[in-house]
Amino acid sequence: MIREIIITSRNPDGTTQIAPMGVRQDGAHYVLAPFRPSRTLDNLTRERHAVVNFTDDVCVFAGCLTGRYDWPLCAATRVPVQRLQESLGHAELEVKEFEDDVQRPRFLCAVVHQETHAPFTGFNRAQAAVLEAAILVSRLHMLPAEKIQGELEYLRVAVEKTAGERERLAWSWLEARIVEFGSTAVPRSAAS
Numbered sequence: 001m002i003r004e005i006i007i008t009s010r011n012p013d014g015t016t017q018i019a020p021m022g023v024r025q026d027g028a029h030y031v032l033a034p035f036r037p038s039r040t041l042d043n044l045t046r047e048r049h050a051v052v053n054f055t056d057d058v059c060v061f062a063g064c065l066t067g068r069y070d071w072p073l074c075a076a077t078r079v080p081v082q083r084l085q086e087s088l089g090h091a092e093l094e095v096k097e098f099e100d101d102v103q104r105p106r107f108l109c110a111v112v113h114q115e116t117h118a119p120f121t122g123f124n125r126a127q128a129a130v131l132e133a134a135i136l137v138s139r140l141h142m143l144p145a146e147k148i149q150g151e152l153e154y155l156r157v158a159v160e161k162t163a164g165e166r167e168r169l170a171w172s173w174l175e176a177r178i179v180e181f182g183s184t185a186v187p188r189s190a191a192s
């Protein structure tokens with residue numbers, strides 16, 4: 001199973017790289033597979049540590065895809081990496097194995113520490129829709145406009161029916177990004 005999380009890693013200048021990523025659990029290990037090129041990949045290779053942040057705030061996912069990286073951070077407990085201050089929980093990782101690949105290397109990571117900060121409060125369809133739209137935005141340069149349009153129309157139903165304030169805000173950032181990209185996918189009224 002792949003879970004969508006926010007990975008934080010340490011840049012060479014000491015700042016924190018924040019990136020949405022899919023991770024797989026393999027027994028007690030996490031498998032991270034960043035596509036080349038990626039700062040997260042460079043950071044994992046150099047620093048050998050990262051934090052997997054479990055958050056249901058879809059603004060962080062949509063924000064990272066639309067140039068909003070200013071999320072509150074704090075020190076992790078056991079690894080020299082910052083983590084999201086607000087999350088449901090986090091796992092602190094140490095790289096144990098690296099499998100190189102020209103396109104998508106894999107890091108097998110052990111959990112050296114984990115914490116729970118808040119309870120899981122249930123699935124929300126708008127959150128899932130925002131995640132799917134964020135994936136579309138990450139592939140704008142690869143996908144035909146008709147496909148983006150069709151998928152957004154479908155996803156918008158869940159947002160309109162079930163979103164809260166954070167989901168609506170995240171959705172608006174993604175729609176604006178699609179319009180900015182020049183796709184005809186978003187009706188003018190929906191992008192405002």
Ligand SMILES: Cc1cc2nc3c(=O)[nH]c(=O)nc-3n(C[C@H](O)[C@H](O)[C@H](O)COP(=O)(O)O)c2cc1C
Binds near residue numbers: 019037
């Ligand atoms: C929900 C979601 C899941 C993603 N999963 C991955 C992933 O597994 N691997 C990857 O390389 N990029 C993934 N991306 C795209 C990265 O977040 C994005 O390319 C990011 O800029 C990574 O580059 P960086 O390490 O230089 O920040 C995902 C994006 C979203 C919205």
